[in-house]
Amino acid sequence: MTDARVFEAFLLEYQDMVYATAYRLLGNAMEAEDVAQTVFMKAFEQFDQIGTNPSAPGWLKTVTTNACLNHLSRYRNRWRFCSDLSVAEAHSVDSRTSGDPGTPGPRHGTGSGPSTASSAPARAHRPLPL
Numbered sequence: 183m184t185d186a187r188v189f190e191a192f193l194l195e196y197q198d199m200v201y202a203t204a205y206r207l208l209g210n211a212m213e214a215e216d217v218a219q220t221v222f223m224k225a226f227e228q229f230d231q232i233g234t235n236p237s238a239p240g241w242l243k244t245v246t247t248n249a250c251l252n253h254l255s256r257y258r259n260r261w262r263f264c265s266d267l268s269v270a271e272a273h274s275v276d277s278r279t280s281g282d283p284g285t286p287g288p289r290h291g292t293g294s295g296p297s298t299a300s301s302a303p304a305r306a307h308r309p310l311p312l
Contacts, residue, residue: 189229193222196239200246207250217249 200221204214224245225232232238 188233189226192225192229192233192238196242197222199239200242203243203246204250207247208253213253217246217253220249221246 197218201214201218204217204221205211208214208217221242225242232241235241
């Protein structure tokens with residue numbers, strides 16, 4: 183059983199290192215806090231083995247790095263999924279509004295005919311805020 187005061191001292195000693203590592207890898211303060219909390223939850227579960235071990239800082243850095251890489255991988259996959267949805271949705275909107283000149287839609291050029299997909303400029307992919 184882990185003594186709360188001993189673990190609190192452990193947390194206070196290493197919290198800056200864990201947070202700084204997470205922030206350096208993620209570049210976002212809130213995400214770094216989330217990862218640091220996850221790391222210390224894992225440390226609490228393993229505290230009987232790592233609490234007095236001199237390799238605890240190395241273990242914490244390894245767990246923090248892996249948690250950040252996992253987080254970035256999930257975020258990247260989520261971004262790709264949302265980007266694919268937004269592109270598919272945009273194509274769907276383009277096809278619904280291209281035939282009616284009174285409907286606002288992507289109209290390029292000065293011709294009076296319906297807009298075609300080939301005349302539309304390429305859309306830049308932007309990260310979506312999550």
